[in-house]
Amino acid sequence: MISQNDIYHARILIVDDQPVNVELLQYLLQSSGYQAVSATTDPRVVAGWHAAQRYDLIILDLQMPDMSGFDVMAALKPLEADAWLPVLVVTAQPDHKIRALEMGARDFLSKPFDPLEVLTRIRNLLEVRLLHREVKRYNAGLEQTVRERTAELQRFRSAMDATADAIFLLDAASAELVDVNEGACRMLAYRRDELLGQSASRLGLGSPVALRALTGQLAIDGAPSMLQELELMRSDLVAVPVELGWQLMQRPEQPDVLLGVARDISERRLAAEQLDRMAHYDSLTGLPNRTLFFRTLENAVLLAPEQDQCIVVMFIALDRFKSVNDTLGSLHGDELLRQFANRLMQCVRLRDTVGRMGGDEFALILSAPREQLDPVQTVHDVRAALRRPFELEGHRAELSASIGIAMYPDDATDAQALVQFADIAMERARQSGRDGFRFYTAGMNAQVAARLDLEVALRRALEQEQLLLYYQPKVQLDTGALAGAEALLRWQRPDYGLVYPAEFVSVLEDTGLIVRVGAWIIDAACRQIGLWLRNGVGPVRVAVNVASRQFVECDLAQIVQTALQRHGVPPELLELELTETALMSNSERTIGVLAQLKAMGLKVAIDDFGTGYSSLAYLQRFPIDKLKIDIAFVRDITTNPNDAAIARAIINMAHSLKLRVIAEGVETDDQLDYLRHSDCDEIQGFLFSQPLTAADMATLVSSGRGLVAAIAADERAAEPDSPQQPLTT
Known part of the structure; x- marks a missing residue:
């Protein structure tokens, strides 16, 4: 709203070649309370003054010898970008009034002056002018706000699209997608319009019921949700493992938005799987290592009573492997171990377990009902596999093995003891001349205990x-x-x-x-x-x-x-x-x-x-x-x-x-x-x-x-x- 104070402090310029008219109008305005009244009898300075002062109202006489009021208005027009001239013309000729209005004047005063009419028209024009200026200022503010919001949205969009993470914006009430970023399109192999046409549940983000429940929980907690691992579905139906977090965006007088950020964890999951494999499988032969072998044996021991099974553990050590490794080099030694591991796998059934215990030592787990187990036959198979020469890039190597055998439940009922006893029996086979096998006996353990005591x-x-x-x-x-x-x-x-x-x-x-x-x-x-x-x-x-x-x-x-x-x-x-x-x-x-x-x-x-x-x-x-x-x-x-x-x-x-x-x-x-x-x-x-x-x-x-x-x-x-x-x- 325009206040009385705003009107009385409006800047007014009186332009007339007759000093008496100028003084009359100046007196009338100042006596009525107007504080910023200026006057000139030279119309040529008006355009320059207005450019500097930006007057709210110019009272302009049209009949002046050196420069007419029409010429003055023509000079003022370029200064008003919106073509709104704050001009009140003064004339006694009716045809000049129409012409003046056509050139942009806002209103006119007729001579001789009627003081009441003068003050009324001046006040009306000032209100319109000040209101116009206020509207203009307000519109400029709106435009600035729009520009800022547009830039902000553009930055937000650029930030959304720049991140490798996938961002999903869902209407909190309906759980429907309202926007996604380029990262989501790349991750799930959709165009943006295709992706927005999918349902959240189809993509794997969650069912509408679950998402609305999540919205309610986030509204109560007021904090982002805990990260969860799940799998999103690509357009080619390939699952993508992601780490997903949700946040509720609440804005005054606008619908709540559920914002989800998903990070592809395929590489992390692959690295974890590789670490797990490295922790449980031998890198050279691909066989289960000692850790996984023991875990497998422990599980077999737990299940054996329920399934009425007997378990055979064989500990196998290659004879003279160190000599071959030292003579031909470690690369050929590694190749020999790989070849032996492959041969060993062919000596057992699919349900049996072959593991590498370290160095040139391997172990087997055979489990079956007692009447179906034939450990001696397996020993013969292993020895037969070793008798075939190993071809090592132009070198031939022939090896034998010393094998120790322990049985569940005959010799022990826990995994640690079974492996230990099979190892003891293997050492006894090695001491007896190599290329042989021994079943564990209780006397062997006493000898090992005596040796440990001696050490x-x-x-x-x-x-x-x-x-x-x-x-x-x-x-x-x-x-x-x-x-x-x-x-x-x-x-x-x-x-x-x-x-x-x-x-x-x-x-x-x-x-x-x-x-x-x-x-x-x-x-x-x-x-x-x-x-x-x-x-x-x-x-x-x-x-x-x-x-x-x-x-x-x-x-x-x-x-x-x-x-x-x-x-x-x-x-x-x-x-x-x-x-x-x-x-x-x-x-x-x-x-x-x-x-x-x-x-x-x-x-x-x-x-x-x-x-x-x-x-x-x-x-x-x-x-x-x-x-x-x-x-x-x-x-x-x-x-x-x-x-x-x-x-x-x-x-x-x-x-x-x-x-x-x-x-x-x-x-x-x-x-x-x-x-x-x-x-x-x-x-x-x-x-x-x-x-x-x-x-x-x-x-x-x-x-x-x-x-x-x-x-x-x-x-x-x-x-x-x-x-x-x-x-x-």
């Missing part, structure tokens, strides 16, 4: 210093003098007494403790050599045995050097003995380590020579000082011509290579005589001395006792040129 006790033995060294003297055959000693490991086990290595060395090797124990033996031997040097016994050369794993799993040269320095022992007093197998297990690394040891001044001997590779080639490659003839050849050296010939050949070969020879296990005078006449350099064995404690060894050294060497020149001359021949049997 725990050995770890404790190392920590509690229960290990000790005995020393078996070695003597020179040419002089009979003491040549040194071999350090032999013993275990003073509480409640058991003194335990010999034959009873526990295999456990040390299987568990890897042999590396720690081997380092302890080297240090303990050096400590004792140092004590003998310092307490007057004198220098004693001591040989210690080194396991193959010490060359691979530790810095053997550093361990030896540290022990020598710690106890102040000259390197020439420490001798290392290693087997042929230890030499060849990692020959290049072994050569490097032996070269370091030789550079320190140590002597190296091959223990149990003749039982392994016994190759001249490796004797030339490795930096070796001595050979030890294995006791197996010494034992029957005087009764078995073959053993005698082998011993003599070893001695001759070693001497030709500038190596010394030691015979171990010498127990009789006849053995001694034969070895002496065969020019063996040293012996050790019960004939001279059993293994001694460090104290007894010190006493022996201090006594100066040696082997009685009846090697007089005349006696030697009386002997035949050739060594004494062994007795024939």
